[in-house]
Amino acid sequence: MMDDVAAIRKEYALKELDVDQVDKNPIIQFKNWFQEALDADLVEPNAMNVSTVSSEGKPTSRILLLKGIEDGGFVFFTNYSSRKGKELAQNPNICLNFFWAGLERQVRIEGTVEKISVEESTTYFHSRPRGSQIGAHVSPQSQVVEDREALIQKEKELVREFEGKEVPKPDHWGGYLVTPNLIEFWQGRPSRLHDRIVYKLEANNWKINRLAP
Structure with missing residues (x-):
């Protein structure tokens, strides 16, 4: 089996990426790539x-x-x-990574987080499906629970409790804003000579460089 795993490989050749092709603002560059991922109808x-x-x-x-x-x-x-959430409260450093296999692309984002306003979190919370709103009250996320049945019973209780009412946003639930200080765009290329363009924030300006694959 391990021999079969070691033999798995794919040659990337869909697109290329050069410093001259990217936007000077990495957020705009991300939006451009994200739109292409949407247009390609990739799964999530x-x-x-x-x-x-x-x-x-x-x-x-x-x-x-x-x-x-x-x-x-x-x-x-x-x-x-x-x-x-507890780890971010102790250490606000965070890394996000997107992998869009259908486009042979990856984006890595390093930065720090801060909570967004309660008002913004509440607005988004009430845009979610009602089941998801109730689920936010049901789940003591990351904590040990007796079994799934305990969660289902709690859900049933809350469905009855909130029947005909607006589901309030839990105090323990909300959003984070990730402020980046480094964003890397990766485009798969033949022979593993991939294109890597990195933006690094220096003195409030984005410096753009190519990295070796």
Whole structure:
């Protein structure tokens, strides 16, 4: 089996990427690539790997969904009491990674987070499906639970409690804004000589360089 895994490989040749082709602003460049991912009808193009670091210096990652692209950065929502929320409260450094296999592309974003306003979080919360709103109350995210049945019973109780009422946003739930200080765009190329263009924030200006693959 391991021999079969070692033999897995793919030659990338769809597109190319050069410093002269990218926008001087990495947020705009990301928006351009994200639109191409949408146009290509990729499955959940806003899915991203989110990495945080514990107080012991141990990294951990999970897949979340990007929910906003602003001039200042990238927005996602979660449970502030979850493992990731607790780690971000201790260490605001974060890394996001998007992989769009259908376009042979990857984007890596390094930066720091801060909570967005309660008003912004509440507005987004009430735009979610009602089941998702109730689910935010049901789940003590990242905590040990007795079994799935306990969650289902809690959901039933809350469905009855909120029947005919607006579901309030939990205090422990809301959004983060990721302010980037480094963004790398990766385009797969033949012979593993991939194109890597990196933007690094220096003295409030974005410096653009090509990296070796």
